[in-house]
Amino acid sequence: xxxxxxxxxxxxxxxxxxxxxxxxxxxxxxxxxxxxxxxxxxxxxxxxxxxxxxxxxxxxxxxxxxxxxxxxxxxxxxxxxxxxxxxxxxxxxxxxxxxxxxxxxxxxxxxxxxxxxxxxxxxxxxxxxxxxxxxxxxxxxxxxxxxxxxxxxxxxxxxxxxxxxxxxxxxxxxxxxxxxxxxxxxxxxxxxxxxxxxxxxx
Numbered sequence: 001x002x003x004x005x006x007x008x009x010x011x012x013x014x015x016x017x018x019x020x021x022x023x024x025x026x027x028x029x030x031x032x033x034x035x036x037x038x039x040x041x042x043x044x045x046x047x048x049x050x051x052x053x054x055x056x057x058x059x060x061x062x063x064x065x066x067x068x069x070x071x072x073x074x075x076x077x078x079x080x081x082x083x084x085x086x087x088x089x090x091x092x093x094x095x096x097x098x099x100x101x102x103x104x105x106x107x108x109x110x111x112x113x114x115x116x117x118x119x120x121x122x123x124x125x126x127x128x129x130x131x132x133x134x135x136x137x138x139x140x141x142x143x144x145x146x147x148x149x150x151x152x153x154x155x156x157x158x159x160x161x162x163x164x165x166x167x168x169x170x171x172x173x174x175x176x177x178x179x180x181x182x183x184x185x186x187x188x189x190x191x192x193x194x195x196x197x198x199x200x201x202x
Contacts, residue, residue, distance in 0.1 A: 001031055002101070002176050005058035009037045009065040009073045018107050018152055018161055019066065025165040026172045033058065037075045044078055051083045056096055060175055061141070063132070064105040070121070070128045080135065089139045101175065101182070102136040103144035103191055104129060105168065111151030125150075126189060142182065147171060147191040167192045174199040 010019050027034045035054060055061060065073050088096050114120040129146055136143040149164045171191060174180040179200040185191055
């Protein structure tokens with residue numbers, strides 16, 4: 001069974017129904033650790049040793065966050081800058097994260113039609129999240145496409161939010177239980193695309 005670390009980063013989680021629902025769907029699962037970055041580090045003074053130990057003791061690292069200005073909330077950048085040290089995360093002797101799975105769980109305001117060359121945002125979500133993919137590559141991690149919930153600014157019906165939360169739970173459980181086809185998932189734009197094909201039957 002894989003151990004999963006979810007680095008949860010939302011500076012206004014009390015106002016985020018969707019991120020709260022996604023988190024609630026997975027936080028009671030065995031083998032899953034929720035690391036709430038804003039709750040743990042309200043002053044942004046990140047305990048690097050603690051975070052590195054958490055990463056070392058888990059097999060899968062997820063960053064769950066809203067997609068702010070085509071990027072992450074500020075504390076995620078601070079985490080990356082401080083925690084991913086040379087000689088630990090990358091470099092000749094930096095192999096602490098080698099072979100661990102990595103992906104983002106993102107909520108985006110615009111819907112899928114806005115994320116392409118002719119759309120309002122001009123770029124795909126894959127292109128806009130490429131720095132995180134490059135980071136995973138540098139750290140010798142196995143990257144997966146983002147789990148994406150889109151169109152949240154228009155308001156999603158409760159049933160749709162519930163479905164997204166259930167899909168998130170299905171993905172996390174399947175990865176934990178070694179019932180997820182990583183190779184097939186890497187071919188998709190989003191991790192929550194074609195789940196019936198990427199989640200294996202026990």
